[in-house]
Amino acid sequence: MLIDMIGRLGRQGVAGITATGRAGFMLFHALVGRPQPKKHFPLLIQQLQVVGVQSVAIILVSGLFIGMVLALQGYNVLVDFGAEGSLGPLVSLSLLRELGPVVTGLLFAGRAGSALTAELGLMKATEQLSSLEMMGIDPLRRVVAPRFWAGFISMPLLALMFSLIGIWGAKLVGVDWLGVDEGGFWSAMQAAVDWQQDIMQGVIKSLVFALVVTWIALFNGFDAQPTAAGISQATTRTVVHSSLAVLGLDFALTAVMFG
Amino acid sequence: MKYSKLEFSVGCFMLAGIGALLLLAFKVAGVSVNGQGESYTLYAKFDNIGGLKVRSPVKVGGVVVGRVSQITLDPKDQVPVVTLTVSRSAGEFAESSTAVIQTSGLLGEQYLGLSPGFVDEDMGIGMLKDGDTITDTQSALVLEELIGKFIYSIGDK
Numbered sequence: 001m002l003i004d005m006i007g008r009l010g011r012q013g014v015a016g017i018t019a020t021g022r023a024g025f026m027l028f029h030a031l032v033g034r035p036q037p038k039k040h041f042p043l044l045i046q047q048l049q050v051v052g053v054q055s056v057a058i059i060l061v062s063g064l065f066i067g068m069v070l071a072l073q074g075y076n077v078l079v080d081f082g083a084e085g086s087l088g089p090l091v092s093l094s095l096l097r098e099l100g101p102v103v104t105g106l107l108f109a110g111r112a113g114s115a116l117t118a119e120l121g122l123m124k125a126t127e128q129l130s131s132l133e134m135m136g137i138d139p140l141r142r143v144v145a146p147r148f149w150a151g152f153i154s155m156p157l158l159a160l161m162f163s164l165i166g167i168w169g170a171k172l173v174g175v176d177w178l179g180v181d182e183g184g185f186w187s188a189m190q191a192a193v194d195w196q197q198d199i200m201q202g203v204i205k206s207l208v209f210a211l212v213v214t215w216i217a218l219f220n221g222f223d224a225q226p227t228a229a230g231i232s233q234a235t236t237r238t239v240v241h242s243s244l245a246v247l248g249l250d251f252a253l254t255a256v257m258f259g
Numbered sequence: 260m261k262y263s264k265l266e267f268s269v270g271c272f273m274l275a276g277i278g279a280l281l282l283l284a285f286k287v288a289g290v291s292v293n294g295q296g297e298s299y300t301l302y303a304k305f306d307n308i309g310g311l312k313v314r315s316p317v318k319v320g321g322v323v324v325g326r327v328s329q330i331t332l333d334p335k336d337q338v339p340v341v342t343l344t345v346s347r348s349a350g351e352f353a354e355s356s357t358a359v360i361q362t363s364g365l366l367g368e369q370y371l372g373l374s375p376g377f378v379d380e381d382m383g384i385g386m387l388k389d390g391d392t393i394t395d396t397q398s399a400l401v402l403e404e405l406i407g408k409f410i411y412s413i414g415d416k
Contacts, residue, residue: 157276164279
């Protein structure tokens with residue numbers, strides 16, 4: 001009984017470590033190698049369209065609502081202290097530092113990450129990846145690399161759009177609806193937000209999340225059991241693991257950056 | 260060279276992202292390229308600037324006419340020197356104008372209040388020009404100091 005338990009734990013541990021190793025090898029082989037811009041650039045554009053452009057709508061809509069709800073809740077608390085002038089800094093700092101990168105990461109995992117996993121999983125199940133290899137084309141360079149770079153490039157851009165539209169939504173609710181003074185709203189925000197400390201740290205965060213989310217998504221797809229159940233499991237794993245990774249890494253990064 | 264629809268939409272996406280970065284930088288973080296409109300610089304020395312910060316507003320009768328652009332310590336007198344950037348559209352101020360560090364509300368942000376003075380040519384009081392120093396200043400009211408003084412004054416009785 002006890003030996004059984006320890007054995008199972010050991011097997012899970014070994015499986016986890018080998019999976020991490022395989023994931024590392026996959027990423028390494030996909031990214032390292034002689035660049036062939038002529039061949040790979042059109043593929044990258046194609047993936048930027050699928051991963052980036054098609055995620056813009058969901059990012060903009062959720063950013064707008066999150067900014068609006070932050071302004072509404074923040075106003076209700078701040079107005080008791082006569083401090084509704086601090087609404088601008090409250091909204092802009094929470095969006096730029098935390099919510100922009102994190103919520104974009106979560107939405108990106110759900111919207112684009114799951115799609116990447118399912119696509120790669122089905123490619124594997126229908127033996128498209130093996131056929132590529134038969135033709136002497138490295139599927140890692142041809143299939144995985146452009147998807148990875150597309151995710152890595154588009155997520156910071158999406159996070160910036162998210163923060164921007166969120167701040168605009170907060171201005172709509174705070175200034176136009178609740179009647180916070182517009183000049184105070186912007187000037188307090190400009191006094192509080194620092195280009196390097198806040199905006200760039202947010203961009204660095206979203207770059208880290210982009211790396212982790214696309215990596216997890218691509219590996220789960222590449223490593224999926226080539227069956228219907230396997231693909232569904234892999235897709236679930238992508239969303240769960242990348243959401244957890246984003247939230248956990250966010251804490252670690254915040255602790256390092258803002259102490 | 261012809262571009263496909265796909266390339267065009269990806270281009271728009273990248274532009275939107277970069278545009279968002281620039282808008283955040285200029286509108287939200289307030290990175291400015293040489294300010295807006297014509298402005299001139301004045302200096303003011305204080306004993307204590309309290310919580311005044313760079314980019315704090317300069318107000319005349321509650322109207323924002325400029326910003327604090329720099330706060331340094333005078334190495335000779337060891338008092339803070341505040342550099343103000345005042346917009347030209349607010350006009351010029353007399354040399355007898357006073358600069359007071361004030362607080363908006365009881366616990367709000369601190370700002371620099373300018374009260375315009377008078378011009379008297381017989382007494383040799385003219386207008387403040389670019390680079391002049393405001394001599395008549397009043398330091399920030401530090402709440403803790405006030406409370407401290409109050410407590411000591413009770414103790415003396």
